[in-house]
C-alpha cells in the first residue's frame with residue numbers, strides 16, 4: 319500500500335496520526351468527462367476500465383457498465399485481489415502496455431503524479447491517459463454519455479430526482495460508503511466509536527425510509543441505490559468483522575435485507591459480485607488491522623431468498639424491464 323509522490327512510488331500506510339486517528343479519503347485526481355464534440359468523445363472500444371472486484375467504488379462502475387449495455391464497447395481489466403507493497407497489481411501484465419502495477423498507468427497518464435493510486439480508472443486508449451478516477455462521476459458518464467452508441471436510454475439519474483438522489487448520496491457517502499472505512503481504519507478508540515455509531519444511525523434511517531419507499535429516491539431505481547448496494551453486499555461478510563462495524567448486521571434489518579436481495583437479484587447484477595475476491599482483498603491487504611491475514615468464514619445472508627419487496631410500488635417505465 320502506498321502512493322505516488324512526484325511520480326515516484328512510496329510504500330506507506332494511511333496517515334491517520336496527523337488527523338487525530340481518523341481516516342481521511344483523498345480527492346480523486348482525474349476528473350474529465352466523456353461527451354460528444356469534446357476531447358473525450360464517446361466511441362466504441364476507445365475507453366477501458368480498470369477495476370478491483372473487491373472494491374465497492376469500482377463495483378459501481380461495473381454495475382453501470384452492465385446495466386447500460388456497455389460491455390462490448392468498454393473493455394475491463396481486473397487487478398489482483400491483494401493490495402500489498404506495490405499497491406494494486408495485475409495477476410497477468412495488463413493488456414494495453416503490459417504493466418504489472420496500477421501505479422505505472424498513473425505515471426503513464428501524468429509523469430509527475432502525486433496522490434493515491436486508486437481503482438476504478440477510466441482509461442482513454444486514444445489519448446493514452448486517465449479520463450476519470452472518481453467512481454461517482456464514472457457512473458454518471460456511463461448513465462448517459464454512450465446512449466447514442468448503444469441505444470440504451472435507461473436513466474438512473476433522472477432530472478426530476480437529482481436533488482433527492484444527491485441529498486441521499488451525501489449522507490450515504492459520508493456515513494455508510496466511507497463510514498465503514500472511517501470505522502475500520504480509525505487508530506483511535508473515540509474516533510472509531512463515533513464513526514461506528516454514525517454508521518448505524520444512518521442504517522437505522524435507511525431502514526425506516528425503505529419501509530415507505532421501494533428504492534432510496536422513491537419508486538424508481540437510481541444511482542443512489544447502486545451506490546448503496548456495493549457497501550451493503552460487503553457488510554455482513556466483511557465490514558461487520560474486519561472493520562468492526564458490529565452493532566448489528568444487515569441481516570438484522572428486515573427492510574435493508576429485502577432491498578439488498580432485490581438489488582442482488584436484479585438481472586445481471588449477481589454476476590458483478592465476487593465474494594471470493596472481496597474477502598481475499600480485505601482480510602489479506604490490511605496487515606495493520608488483520609496481521610495474520612486469516613480470512614473469516616462467514617458469507618452473510620442468503621441473497622437468493624425471496625426479497626418480499628413487491629408490496630411497495632416500483633416504477634420501471636424508464637428502465638428496460
Ligand SMILES: N[C@@H](CCC(=O)N[C@@H](CS)C(=O)NCC(=O)O)C(=O)O
Nearest residue numbers: 373375434435436437438451452453
Ligand atoms: N473516490 C474514489 C475512491 C476509490 C478508492 O479509494 N478505491 C480504493 C479501493 S476500494 C483504492 O484503490 N485504494 C487504494 C489506496 O487508497 O491506496 C472513487 O470513488 O472512485
